[in-house]
Amino acid sequence: MRTLLTGNYAVAEAVKLSRAKVIAAYPITPQTTIVEKLAEMVEKGELDAEFIRVESEHSALAAVYGAAAAGLRTFTATSSHGLLYLYEMVWWVANARLPLVMAVVTRTIGPPWNIHTDHTDLLTMRDSGWIISMAENVQEAFDLTIQGFRISEEAELPFVVGMDAFQLSHTAEVIDLPSQEDVDKWLPERKQSYKIEPNNPVTVGSIGPNEYTAKLRYDMAKTIESSKELIRKADESFGKTFGRSYGGLVESYELDDAEYVVVMAGAWCGDAKDAIDRLRAEGLPVGMLRLRYFRPFPREELEELEGRKVLVVDRAFSMGHMGILGMEVSSVINNVTNVIAGIGGVDVGVEDFEAMFRRFAKGELQRVEWWPKEVFS
Amino acid sequence: MKISELPRESILLPGNPSCQGCPHGLGLRALGMALENIVLVIPAGCTTIISGIHPKASFNVPVLHVPFASAAAVASGLAAAYRQEGIDANVVVWMGDGGADIGFATLSGAAVRNEDIIVVVSDNEAYMNTGIQSSGTTFWKAKTTTSPGGKSEEKKDLATIMLMHRVPYVATASVGYLPDFIEKLRRASEIKGFRFIHLHSPCPPGWRFDSSRTVEIARLAVKSGAWVLWEYDGRFSISTPSKPYKNEERGAPLEEYIKAQGRFKGIKPEDIEEIRRKIEKQWRLLLSFEETFR
Ligand code: SF4
Numbered sequence: 001m002r003t004l005l006t007g008n009y010a011v012a013e014a015v016k017l018s019r020a021k022v023i024a025a026y027p028i029t030p031q032t033t034i035v036e037k038l039a040e041m042v043e044k045g046e047l048d049a050e051f052i053r054v055e056s057e058h059s060a061l062a063a064v065y066g067a068a069a070a071g072l073r074t075f076t077a078t079s080s081h082g083l084l085y086l087y088e089m090v091w092w093v094a095n096a097r098l099p100l101v102m103a104v105v106t107r108t109i110g111p112p113w114n115i116h117t118d119h120t121d122l123l124t125m126r127d128s129g130w131i132i133s134m135a136e137n138v139q140e141a142f143d144l145t146i147q148g149f150r151i152s153e154e155a156e157l158p159f160v161v162g163m164d165a166f167q168l169s170h171t172a173e174v175i176d177l178p179s180q181e182d183v184d185k186w187l188p189e190r191k192q193s194y195k196i197e198p199n200n201p202v203t204v205g206s207i208g209p210n211e212y213t214a215k216l217r218y219d220m221a222k223t224i225e226s227s228k229e230l231i232r233k234a235d236e237s238f239g240k241t242f243g244r245s246y247g248g249l250v251e252s253y254e255l256d257d258a259e260y261v262v263v264m265a266g267a268w269c270g271d272a273k274d275a276i277d278r279l280r281a282e283g284l285p286v287g288m289l290r291l292r293y294f295r296p297f298p299r300e301e302l303e304e305l306e307g308r309k310v311l312v313v314d315r316a317f318s319m320g321h322m323g324i325l326g327m328e329v330s331s332v333i334n335n336v337t338n339v340i341a342g343i344g345g346v347d348v349g350v351e352d353f354e355a356m357f358r359r360f361a362k363g364e365l366q367r368v369e370w371w372p373k374e375v376f377s
Numbered sequence: 378m379k380i381s382e383l384p385r386e387s388i389l390l391p392g393n394p395s396c397q398g399c400p401h402g403l404g405l406r407a408l409g410m411a412l413e414n415i416v417l418v419i420p421a422g423c424t425t426i427i428s429g430i431h432p433k434a435s436f437n438v439p440v441l442h443v444p445f446a447s448a449a450a451v452a453s454g455l456a457a458a459y460r461q462e463g464i465d466a467n468v469v470v471w472m473g474d475g476g477a478d479i480g481f482a483t484l485s486g487a488a489v490r491n492e493d494i495i496v497v498v499s500d501n502e503a504y505m506n507t508g509i510q511s512s513g514t515t516f517w518k519a520k521t522t523t524s525p526g527g528k529s530e531e532k533k534d535l536a537t538i539m540l541m542h543r544v545p546y547v548a549t550a551s552v553g554y555l556p557d558f559i560e561k562l563r564r565a566s567e568i569k570g571f572r573f574i575h576l577h578s579p580c581p582p583g584w585r586f587d588s589s590r591t592v593e594i595a596r597l598a599v600k601s602g603a604w605v606l607w608e609y610d611g612r613f614s615i616s617t618p619s620k621p622y623k624n625e626e627r628g629a630p631l632e633e634y635i636k637a638q639g640r641f642k643g644i645k646p647e648d649i650e651e652i653r654r655k656i657e658k659q660w661r662l663l664l665s666f667e668e669t670f671r
Contacts, residue, residue, distance in 0.1 A: 066454025
C-alpha cells in the first residue's frame with residue numbers, strides 16, 4: 001500500500017507490523033512522535049502491546065531490557081540528551097546479548113540547546129556492541145526497523161535504527177507499506193538463548209572472573225563481525241519479498257567508474273546524490289559509497305576504494321582529532337580528505353555538495369576542512 | 378502464620394559470600410519463605426556480592442542483575458512481559474539504600490505507574506558495599522567514611538515518601554522481627570500493583586558491632602523507636618513489635634541502641650537528646666497517619 005508518512009510515523013508503523021510486545025518511552029524532540037503514535041496504536045487496540053510511560057530515558061531502555069530478558073520483542077526510541085542519559089543501559093543491553101530495536105533520531109548535543117541533526121549522539125554508541133544502522137529516507141527507516149528485529153534476534157545483539165532529526169523524522173514521504181501478512185511471513189518468531197522467568201533459576205549479569213568479561217567481549221566481537229553476513233542476507237531476502245534491497249552494509253551510487261568517491265551516511269546523501277548527478281552531467285567522475293551501517297563497519301567494501309580519491313563528509317567531530325567517520329574510514333584507506341559539515345543542523349544543500357565535490361576533485365580541500373567557510377571565519 | 382508451616386528451603390543457598398551476621402541474608406531467607414514464583418531484580422550493592430561469582434550462583438530463583446539507577450524500571454519491563462504472556466510471577470526488586478538514592482526517580486516513577494512489582498529496600502543506612510559511605514538514609518550523626526565527624530544531614534524517610542505516592546501497599550519491617558516481615562510480604566503478595574517494604578538492616582561491619590548481635594541491634598532500634606514498624610494497605614497501623622515503644626521506659630533503650638554501635642562513638646549527650654526529640658516527632662507523625670488512614 002502506498003501511503004504518506006513522516007519518518008517517525010513510518011518507524012511506528014514498522015514497530016506495529018513487527019508485533020512488538022513491550023514499548024517503553026520518554027519524550028524527547030524530535031523522537032517524540034514515534035512513541036506518541038505507538039501509544040495511540042496501543043490505546044486503540046491496533047497493537048497488542050504494553051506501553052510503559054517511564055519517567056526517564058534511562059528507565060525506557062531499562063524497562064525494555066527487562067521485557068527483552070523475559071523473552072519479548074521490545075522497542076524504544078530516543079535522541080541526543082536522552083541517548084546520553086540512557087547510555088549506561090546501552091552497554092547492559094549489549095553485554096546481556098539481548099535483542100531489541102531502538103530508534104535514534106539523531107540530534108546534536110548541547111549546550112546551546114539545539115534540536116537539529118548531526119550524528120554525534122548516535123556515534124557515542126559506536127563501541128558498545130550494538131548494530132548501528134543509518135537511514136537515508138523514510139522508506140529506508142521503515143525497512144530498517146523491520147529488518148532490525150530480524151537481524152538483532154539472529155545476532156543476539158541490540159539494533160539501532162538511526163535517522164536524521166526533522167529531515168527524516170518530520171518529513172513526509174510516500175512509502176510502500178507492506179501488509180501484516182507479508183511482514184509476518186518475513187519476520188520469524190523471536191528466539192533467544194535464555195529467558196528470565198519464574199521457576200527457572202538462571203542468574204544473569206552477576207560478578208564474573210576477568211577472563212569471563214574478556215571472553216564475553218571477544219564473543220560479541222566475533223558475532224558483530226559475523227552479523228555482516230546476516231545483514232547482507234536480510235537485505236537480499238527483504239528485497240525478494242518486498243522489492244527493495246539497498247546493497248547490505250553500503251549502498252553504491254555511480255561508484256563503478258568513479259575516480260572521486262564520497263563516503264557519507266544519513267538523509268543528506270540524497271542531496272549529495274543530486275550534486276553527483278549534476279557533476280556527472282559535466283563529465284566529472286564522482287560517485288558515492290553510502291554507509292548504511294556504522295557497526296559492523298563495512299571495512300571490506302571500503303578497502304575496495306583504495307587507490308581512488310576518497311572524501312568523507314562528516315556530521316560528527318571527535319575533539320582533538322578529526323571527523324569521527326573520517327577517522328573510521330582513515331583506519332581502512334590512506335589519504336582520506338575529511339569535510340566536517342552540518343554540525344548542529346547547519347544547512348548543507350545540493351549547491352554546497354556540488355561546490356564541495358568540485359573543490360575536492362581539484363585538490364583544493366584541506367585534509368580536514370570545516371564547511372561552509374562563512375560559518376567558521 | 379506459623380513459621381513451622383513455611384517452606385524450609387531457602388532461596389539463598391548456603392556458602393554464599395555475605396559477611397558474618399549479614400542482615401540481607403536474614404531478609405532474603407524470609408523473602409523465600411514468604412513468596413512463590415519469585416523473580417529477583419538486583420541493582421549494585423552488597424547483594425550483588427551475595428549473589429555469587431559466575432559460574433556459581435547463590436540464589437535458586439531467577440536473578441537479573443541491573444545497573445544502580447534502573448532497578449524498578451527493569452522490574453516494570455519484566456512485569457509487563459509476564460502480564461502479556463499470562464505468567465504468574467512475583468517480580469521483586471531487592472535493593473539497598475544506594476539503589477533508593479541514585480534510583481529514586483526510577484522508584485518514584487514505578488510507584489506512580491502503580492507497577493505490579495514488590496520493592497524491598499534492605500536499608501543498612503550507608504553504602505556498605507563500597508566501604509561505608511554516607512547515604513540518604515544514614516542516621517543523623519552516624520560516622521561513615523564520607524562523614525567521619527558524624528552525618529550532618531537528616532535521614533530520608535523513604536517509606537513515608539513512598540506512602541505519599543498513593544500506592545496500595547507500603548510497610549516498614551526489620552530483620553529483628555522476621556515473622557512480621559514475612560507476614561508483610563505475604564500481605565503484599567495478595568495485592569496487585571506497587572508494593573514497597575522498607576526493611577531495617579543493621580550491618581555489623583558498617584555500624585561497628587559484633588556480627589553475633591545483628592538481631593539484637595535491630596530489635597533495640599525498634600524498642601527505642603529509632604525504627605518504627607508500620608503497615609499501610611489502605612489502612613495505616615503501627616505493627617505489633619512497635620506498639621510497646623510508648624509504654625517502655627524510653628530513655629534506656631535509645632542510649633543502649635546508640636552506645637552499642639561504633640558508628641556513634643563519641644556522640645554528645647545533647648545529640649542523643651536531639652535524636653530523642655526527632656523520634657518523638659516521627660512517632661507523632663505516624664500516629665497522625667493512623668488517624669488519617671483508618
Ligand atoms: S557489609 Fe553489611 S550489609 Fe554488606 S554484606 Fe557485609 S554485613 Fe551484609
